[in-house]
Amino acid sequence: MNILITGASSGIGKQLALDYVAQGHQVWGQGRNAPRLQALAEQGIKPIQVELSELNQVREAFADLADLDLIVLAAGDCEYLDPQAFDAELFARVWQNNVQSMANCIDALWPNLKPHSQLALVGSLAHLLPFSQAGAYGSSKAAVDYLALALGTDLKAKQVSVHCIQPGFVKTPLTDKNSFAMPNLISPQQASRYIRRGLVKGKARINFPGVFSGILHALSCLPARWQQALCQRLANK
Ligand SMILES: NC(=O)c1ccc[n+]([C@@H]2O[C@H](COP(=O)([O-])OP(=O)(O)OC[C@H]3O[C@@H](n4cnc5c(N)ncnc54)[C@H](OP(=O)(O)O)[C@@H]3O)[C@@H](O)[C@H]2O)c1
Known part of the structure; x- marks a missing residue:
């Protein structure tokens, strides 16, 4: 396959690029x-x-990239909002980098x-719950999820399949900046395996790791006030 990966100089994108090259693909x-x-x-x-x-x-x-079989748009960044002072410039930076x-x-x-x-957009499971300080990052990843779904509708006519990759916590330079405990933290190698397997299966949403994704999806069905109360408790821990 001919493959383009953005964000290949670090983290998830880098591991994916290395794994695809090792399999003999042109990346x-x-x-x-x-x-x-x-x-x-x-x-x-x-x-x-x-x-x-x-x-x-x-x-x-x-x-000049005219014959691509797979495109993975993984480039992105994460910055957290100060809960005491909304920062529109930070918000714009995050949306600029992620959307x-x-x-x-x-x-x-x-x-x-x-x-x-195949066109795959890297979002995040983070948008499933209203986490404290995540208003910029989570909203940008909610936008990625919607963008992937809507593009999937429009690109059907062109026979291009669109996938939204939604990781939980993966150990990369992006998460190395986090000072809080990250449940179910996985390695970039594990993330790459989930992604490659999900793409082979043609899944519209590639959510991982499974148990963590299942818990977040279940919690996202709770009433909004319960979700906010839960996220406040997590923030106070
Ligand atoms: N790590 C996680 O736990 C996690 C969880 C959910 C979703 N994600 C998503 O997965 C993707 C990859 O994350 P990661 O953890 O692998 O991050 P990372 O290690 O920080 O890598 C980010 C990559 O994106 C590139 N990049 C960012 N902004 C760019 C811009 N404006 N123009 C060009 N390149 C840009 C960086 O390029 P340079 O380094 O060369 O500047 C780097 O290659 C992101 O979209 C992130 O939101 C990550």
Whole structure:
């Protein structure tokens, strides 16, 4: 397969790129950090260095990618809101990195999407409950989930299948910044296995790990006030 992975210079995207290359696929890996991209190149991944928030740069960087079988848009970031002072600039940064940059990639790749290819957007299970300080991150990932579903509707005609990958906690530089206890923390290798298996099965939503995802989905069925009370208790712990 010909595969493009954004966010391949770190964490989940990097592990996925390494695993697909090890299986003999041709992989293009996007990132920003030059030394980390160079290290990827040494392992057989074709590096693409581009800042995804710049639409024209993304269009230029992806212009020649015409025969992709699988696209995984994994680039993203997490920042938490201070519960005492809402910060619209932080909010805009998170949405820019997690939603608008993803839209820029889709725009750039759209003319070249080919029948029977797969487009996978990386969201998060975080949007299932109203976690404290997660208003920017969780809302951006709720948007990713909706975007994947809606694109799935529209891209059926082009015979492109769309998938939303929703991880729980995965040990990466993104979560290394967290100071709270992360239940069911898994390795990037485990995350990569879940993702690759989910894509082979053609699942519209690839949620993992299973038990953690099941608990969050069950709790998300509670009345909103109960969900908020639960998340307040978690925040006070
Ligand atoms: N780790 C988790 O527990 C977890 C859980 C749920 C969902 N996710 C989601 O999974 C995805 C990957 O997360 P991760 O944990 O692997 O994070 P990570 O290790 O911090 O990697 C993030 C990647 O995204 C790239 N990136 C971010 N913003 C970018 C931008 N504006 N333009 C270009 N590249 C950009 C980074 O590039 P450079 O480093 O080269 O700058 C890096 O390659 C994210 O969407 C995250 O929200 C992660």
